[in-house]
Amino acid sequence: MENEAGALSRVAGLFSARGYNIESLSVAPTEDPTLSRMTLVTIGSDEIVEQVTKQLNKLIEVVKIIDLNDGNHIERELMLVKVRAVGADREEIKRLTEIFRGCIIDVTDKSYTIELTGTSSKLDAFLEAVERSAVLETVRTGASGIGRGEWILKV
Amino acid sequence: MSVELTGAEITIRCLQEEGVQCIFGYPGGAVLFIYDELFKQDKVRHILVRHEQAAVHAADGYARSSDKVGVALVTSGPGVTNAVTGIATAYMDSIPMVVISGQVPTSAIGLDAFQEVDTVGITRPCVKHNFLVKDVTELALTIKKAFYIASTGRPGPVLVDIPKDVTQQKTKFVYPEKVSMRSYNPVVKGHVRQIKKAAELILSAKRPMIYAGGGVILSNASTQLTELAKILNFPCTNTLMGLGGFPATNEQSLGMLGMHGTYEANMAMQYCDVLVAIGARFDDRVIGNPKHFFNENRKIIHIDIDPSSISKRVKVDIPIVGDVLDVLSELIKLLKAEKKKPDQGALNEWWKQIDLWRERDCLRYERDSQIIKPQMVIEKLFQVTKGDAFITSDVGQHQMWAAQFYKFDKPRRWINSGGLGTMGFGMPAAMGVQLANPKGKVACITGEASIQMCIQELSTCKQYKLPLKIINLNNRYMGMVRQWQEFFHGNRYAESYMDALPDFVKLAESYGHVGMKIEQPKDVEAALKEAFKMKDRLVFMDFITDQTENVFPMVPGGKGLSEMILV
Numbered sequence: 171m172e173n174e175a176g177a178l179s180r181v182a183g184l185f186s187a188r189g190y191n192i193e194s195l196s197v198a199p200t201e202d203p204t205l206s207r208m209t210l211v212t213i214g215s216d217e218i219v220e221q222v223t224k225q226l227n228k229l230i231e232v233v234k235i236i237d238l239n240d241g242n243h244i245e246r247e248l249m250l251v252k253v254r255a256v257g258a259d260r261e262e263i264k265r266l267t268e269i270f271r272g273c274i275i276d277v278t279d280k281s282y283t284i285e286l287t288g289t290s291s292k293l294d295a296f297l298e299a300v301e302r303s304a305v306l307e308t309v310r311t312g313a314s315g316i317g318r319g320e321w322i323l324k325v
Numbered sequence: 326m327s328v329e330l331t332g333a334e335i336t337i338r339c340l341q342e343e344g345v346q347c348i349f350g351y352p353g354g355a356v357l358f359i360y361d362e363l364f365k366q367d368k369v370r371h372i373l374v375r376h377e378q379a380a381v382h383a384a385d386g387y388a389r390s391s392d393k394v395g396v397a398l399v400t401s402g403p404g405v406t407n408a409v410t411g412i413a414t415a416y417m418d419s420i421p422m423v424v425i426s427g428q429v430p431t432s433a434i435g436l437d438a439f440q441e442v443d444t445v446g447i448t449r450p451c452v453k454h455n456f457l458v459k460d461v462t463e464l465a466l467t468i469k470k471a472f473y474i475a476s477t478g479r480p481g482p483v484l485v486d487i488p489k490d491v492t493q494q495k496t497k498f499v500y501p502e503k504v505s506m507r508s509y510n511p512v513v514k515g516h517v518r519q520i521k522k523a524a525e526l527i528l529s530a531k532r533p534m535i536y537a538g539g540g541v542i543l544s545n546a547s548t549q550l551t552e553l554a555k556i557l558n559f560p561c562t563n564t565l566m567g568l569g570g571f572p573a574t575n576e577q578s579l580g581m582l583g584m585h586g587t588y589e590a591n592m593a594m595q596y597c598d599v600l601v602a603i604g605a606r607f608d609d610r611v612i613g614n615p616k617h618f619f620n621e622n623r624k625i626i627h628i629d630i631d632p633s634s635i636s637k638r639v640k641v642d643i644p645i646v647g648d649v650l651d652v653l654s655e656l657i658k659l660l661k662a663e664k665k666k667p668d669q670g671a672l673n674e675w676w677k678q679i680d681l682w683r684e685r686d687c688l689r690y691e692r693d694s695q696i697i698k699p700q701m702v703i704e705k706l707f708q709v710t711k712g713d714a715f716i717t718s719d720v721g722q723h724q725m726w727a728a729q730f731y732k733f734d735k736p737r738r739w740i741n742s743g744g745l746g747t748m749g750f751g752m753p754a755a756m757g758v759q760l761a762n763p764k765g766k767v768a769c770i771t772g773e774a775s776i777q778m779c780i781q782e783l784s785t786c787k788q789y790k791l792p793l794k795i796i797n798l799n800n801r802y803m804g805m806v807r808q809w810q811e812f813f814h815g816n817r818y819a820e821s822y823m824d825a826l827p828d829f830v831k832l833a834e835s836y837g838h839v840g841m842k843i844e845q846p847k848d849v850e851a852a853l854k855e856a857f858k859m860k861d862r863l864v865f866m867d868f869i870t871d872q873t874e875n876v877f878p879m880v881p882g883g884k885g886l887s888e889m890i891l892v
Contacts, residue, residue: 172508176445176457187450217636224633230454230474233508325507 173199173206177231181208184229190214190222194247194290194312205233205325209245209314211290233325242318248285249293250275252307253300255282263300270296281306289313332461333358333492336425339468341368342500345396347387347760348372349380353400354440355427358492372760372789375781377404379753381411381424382779386757388420389740390715390765392545394476395422395757401429401489402440405447410747412482413451417744418566419543421480423471424452430490431459444486453481461494466501473504478511479631480543511630515647515655523601523626523643524659530599531671532678533559536582539566539743540604540629540649547571547736549653550603556660558672560679562590564605566743569733574712579679580688583611584880585725588687589679591878591886595621596678602627604649607639608744609882615639617885628652687878687891688729696871697846699723699798702853703730706768706796709853714766715758717741719751719775722804725876727770749778752795756782759791766857768794773867774803774823783836786863794856795865797829800872808875812890833865844869 171177178197185192193211200207212222219237226235238245255263260282267274267284270292276283286296290313297305317323330338336359340348349372352360363371374380377399384395395415399408405426415422429438445457454474456467464487471483527533541550547570554561554577561571562582571578582590594600594612600623605611612618615638627634627641628649635644645652690700703726706714716731717740718724724741733739740758742750755769776797786793798804806821830840839862843852849868856864877892 176449179446180449183449217640221633221637224635228631228633230506230509 171206171208171229171233172231173204174231177206178208180229180231181210181226184225185212188221188225190218194310196312196314209312211313234323236323238315238317241321243315244318245289245313245315246287247290247293247313248287248311249296250283250285250309251297251300251305252281252283253304254280254306255304256280259301259304263304266296266299270299272296328497329495330498331358331362331493331495332464332487333362335461335464335496335498336468336487336492337362337366337369338498339465339500340396341366343394343472345369345394348396348398349374349383349387349757350398351377351380351400351404353404353427355401355404355429355489356398356492358489359398359425359427359487371398372756372785374753374785376779377407378411378749379756379779379782379785381408381422382414382747382750382753383757383760384422384424385411385415385420386717386740386754387761388422388757389754390737390758391761392737393761394472395420397422397424399424400427400440401444402442404440405442405444409448409451410749412448412484414742414745414747414750415482416451416453418539418742419480420482421476422482423468423475424482424484426484426486427492428457428486428488431488432490434488444484448484451482452484455484455486457486457488458491459488461491461496464491464496465498466504469501469504470506474509478509512646513648513651515628515645515652517655519643519645520652520655520659523645524656524663526599526624526626526643527557527601527660528663528665528667530559530667532596532598532675533557533601533667533672534593534597534599535559535561535571535601535603536564536594536605537561537567537570537603538564538605541567541570542736544604544630544649545736546604546650546653549650549657551575553653553657553660556657557667559601560593560676562586562594564611564743565728565741567605568728568739569736572734573732574734581728582886584613585729585876585878586880587729588685588878588889588891589682591880591889592682593679595885595887598623600625602629602641603653604629606634606637609638612639612886613880613888614883614885617888620885685891689892690874694846694871697843697849697868699726699800699868699870699874700730701846702796702798702849702868702870703727703770705850705853706770707731709850709857710766710768714738714768715740715755715762717751717755717758717767717769719769719771719778720746720748721772721775721806722808722874722876723770723772723775723798725805726798748775751775752782752786752793753779755793756785756789756791759793760789766794768796770796770798772804773797773799773801773826773829780832783833783838783863783865787837790861791863792859792861793863795863797865797867798870799826799829799867800870800874801826802872804874805876811875812879812881829865829867833863838863838865840865840867842867842869
């Protein structure tokens with residue numbers, strides 16, 4: 171979409187006005203600074219997704235829209251999670267982080283802050299693996315997606 | 326070479342470049358520089374309304390009756406919030422319109438300044454697009470884009486919000502000749518293969534039906550629609566927004582369909598085997614309950630310029646995205662080249678069935694009543710004006726009777742708020758219609774409840790000598806509310822009685838107009854004739870009508886098209 175003030179609120183407003191559901195939304199400018207790229211995750215029947223697509227296309231600032239589920243795609247989400255890490259837990263959490271290919275990016279004597287990237291379900295799995303009471307704070311970006319192979323979104 | 330102009334001058338120059346002859350507005354602090362420039366020129370005429378809602382409705386009526394872009398100019402804050410109802414009305418009916426609003430200076434935006442409101446935010450859900458112009462160098466291009474977006478594709482209102490300081494800043498003025506936007510390229514031409522498929526399906530039809538909506542009017546395709554129906558000998562129904570798209574006095578017309586549509590139109594819609602939907606959107610007031618609609622099997626062709634209107638409420642078999650005018654022209658070409666014709670025997674059977682439905686005479690009413698029947702007033706109005714008037718309406722029973730009983734043969738003659746259903750629309754819209762058609766006969770069919778929502782515009786009509794004929798069907802009730810309360814709320818008429826009504830004759834006279842009160846059925850025709858003889862006066866005709874009259878047929882909410890309540 172055009173990288174213009176108000177474009178994001180048009181998208182968000184459309185979803186609330188028409189009763190569609192936004193699971194997650196991630197947006198930032200692209201290599202062309204006049205364009206932003208948004209990855210939006212929504213859940214609905216084929217008919218609803220078709221309507222969502224058509225309605226989004228009607229927004230003047232939306233340049234192009236693709237349904238990543240129409241082809242193979244890759245998606246990643248970034249999560250920063252702060253966990254309580256004291257005593258024996260410190261080692262256990264560090265090991266878990268390695269298993270999930272995350273990094274500990276900040277440490278205090280009572281806590282770790284862990285950076286983790288993956289599909290949304292992998293991030294969920296990590297949170298399941300860590301004892302719930304140990305999780306102090308999480309922040310997630312929402313999924314960003316891109317087509318596999320040479321399939322690209324060309325404007 | 327070009328000299329530098331202020332933002333205010335640029336705004337007016339842009340309107341001149343767009344060929345705008347008439348705008349509707351109300352001044353205020355944030356737009357004073359623009360008004361100052363208006364004052365200094367005489368190409369763009371400004372009509373001063375008495376309330377911003379009326380400015381937008383008037384611009385809307387101007388657009389609907391003329392196929393030009395309507396333009397309104399309002400100030401910031403309350404100027405804009407008052408305009409919102411009008412903007413939403415135009416949005417729901419896809420009317421091309423540009424609204425220019427003043428805004429507090431850029432340095433004050435976000436500081437809760439006097440008369441500040443987040444205009445772009447408030448209007449976002451009810452405009453096709455909107456802009457906040459923060460830099461005077463972008464002003465001309467933005468206004469160009471606004472007119473382009475408003476008038477192309479599926480039309481709609483576009484708002485341009487201009488902060489006061491931007492109207493003072495100077496820059497070189499060049500009005501762009503063209504505008505191209507990578508993110509906005511509306512489709513015009515229909516897909517050839519889809520049109521071909523549609524032609525094949527049409528030729529296989531045994532019980533065909535054409536269902537034509539406001540898109541036919543907006544795309545100026547009524548000639549093509551009429552030709553299509555004629556070469557095929559198919560029955561045609563119009564939606565409330567599509568009246569006049571197909572001539573109502575043509576014998577192939579089944580009249581309006583939907584909640585208050587005719588028995589024959591609704592039955593034919595329900596039981597046809599091939600439905601050709603043209604510039605219509607299967608909304609809840611048209612097909613009733615979609616599940617019930619699909620109790621019957623039929624194939625549907627849907628022509629619409631807006632892809633999101635297709636398969637929104639009703640799944641269709643052959644979608645054709647494109648301008649109705651273009652698609653119909655192509656379709657007619659194909660059908661004419663084709664030697665095959667639809668099965669004439671089947672078609673004759675279908676027409677026989679339709680004639681049986683017609684025999685139900687679903688619009689009958691008591692013609693020898695001693696109290697004025699509202700339907701009779703409209704039938705007389707049709708006769709007196711020879712079907713040639715521009716008719717605006719407000720919202721309610723009178724609107725439905727107008728749609729049922731005034732037989733519109735031409736497009737852009739029936740001006741009403743179909744989508745949003747805005748009471749108070751009728752008179753201001755009629756002002757716009759009269760200004761766009763100075764020689765036209767313009768009547769506003771209204772009720773004593775609706776008319777009071779914008780009654781102050783009688784003053785505007787006086788100032789600009791607009792000789793409207795106000796047909797007030799006065800039943801002392803919000804009639805449609807009363808009807809629903811009678812049918813669905815056990816006759817409990819909660820707050821629908823219009824008490825303490827003014828003396829409309831005196832009211833009209835106090836504004837300098839002619840007032841008439843008509844209480845006897847025998848006086849209706851003569852009064853209408855007399856009123857239309859006063860070519861340069863606004864005549865407010867207060868018809869005292871039957872309080873208990875209801876609009877029939879009626880498809881109750883949630884019911885199917887064939888489940889009508891009949892008279």
